[in-house]
Amino acid sequence: DSGVTQTPKHLITATGQRVTLRCSPRSGDLSVYWYQQSLDQGLQFLIQYYNGEERAKGNILERFSAQQFPDLHSELNLSSLELGDSALYFCASSVGDGFNQPQHFGDGTRLSIL
Amino acid sequence: AQKVTQAQTEISVVEKEDVTLDCVYETRDTTYYLFWYKQPPSGELVFLIRRNSFDEQNEISGRYSWNFQKSTSSFNFTITASQVVDSAVYFCALRSAGGTSYGKLTFGQGTILTVHP
Numbered sequence: 001d002s003g004v005t006q007t008p009k010h011l012i013t014a015t016g017q018r019v020t021l022r023c024s025p026r027s028g029d030l031s032v033y034w035y036q037q038s039l040d041q042g043l044q045f046l047i048q049y050y051n052g053e054e055r056a057k058g059n060i061l062e063r064f065s066a067q068q069f070p071d072l073h074s075e076l077n078l079s080s081l082e083l084g085d086s087a088l089y090f091c092a093s094s095v096g097d098g099f100n101q102p103q104h105f106g107d108g109t110r111l112s113i114l
Numbered sequence: 115a116q117k118v119t120q121a122q123t124e125i126s127v128v129e130k131e132d133v134t135l136d137c138v139y140e141t142r143d144t145t146y147y148l149f150w151y152k153q154p155p156s157g158e159l160v161f162l163i164r165r166n167s168f169d170e171q172n173e174i175s176g177r178y179s180w181n182f183q184k185s186t187s188s189f190n191f192t193i194t195a196s197q198v199v200d201s202a203v204y205f206c207a208l209r210s211a212g213g214t215s216y217g218k219l220t221f222g223q224g225t226i227l228t229v230h231p
Binding site for chain 2: 002033035042043045048056058088090092099100102103104105106107108110
């Protein structure tokens with residue numbers, strides 16, 4: 001158990017809908033990262049927050065947004081969903097912002113778009 | 115730009131065989147970290163090891179060992195005397211200090227390892 005909690009574990013919805021994925025980092029971790037894992041793209045970095053502030057941005061679509069709250073939990077919002085958004089979404093956390101720190105991953109949220 | 119290549123898409127071995135997973139990386143940064151992660155069939159990503167760009171000492175942890183060679187930009191992972199429980203997808207990843215790559219882990223495509231009894 002990595003200590004990173006993601007909810008829900010599975011999500012099934014339809015095209016055009018909006019969903020929110022939630023992540024609670026390990027106790028004491030200030031950084032939260034979001035990744036998307038799909039068969040065609042592999043594991044892709046989406047975005048990082050550190051202590052409530054956006055720290056780095058990757059291949060995140062404009063239809064997607066995220067935030068980190070004062071209690072350090074994070075939410076990833078996906079809107080106007082398309083079939084291609086079906087994927088496993090991982091949240092990871094690390095103690096600080098340093099690039100040397102290992103990121104510890106949650107179990108993921110599997111999103112299926114019908 | 116950063117890139118991680120795991121040339122072996124799938125490897126199949128019989129229990130007790132040794133197996134090496136290859137990883138080659140590209141980065142323009144001189145300071146970076148390399149990681150290996152394991153993704154078992156249950157789906158979670160498990161951190162295995164971290165190595166910085168200035169430390170080329172090989173590392174051994176039980177049946178696992180890692181060979182980092184900066185000259186060939188490789189960070190290979192060997193499992194000795196493989197077991198069925200080692201069956202998983204293994205990812206090599208890179209994170210550097212530079213520019214827009216700062217926050218991200220760049221992952222390879224993964225190697226699917228199947229260990230048969």
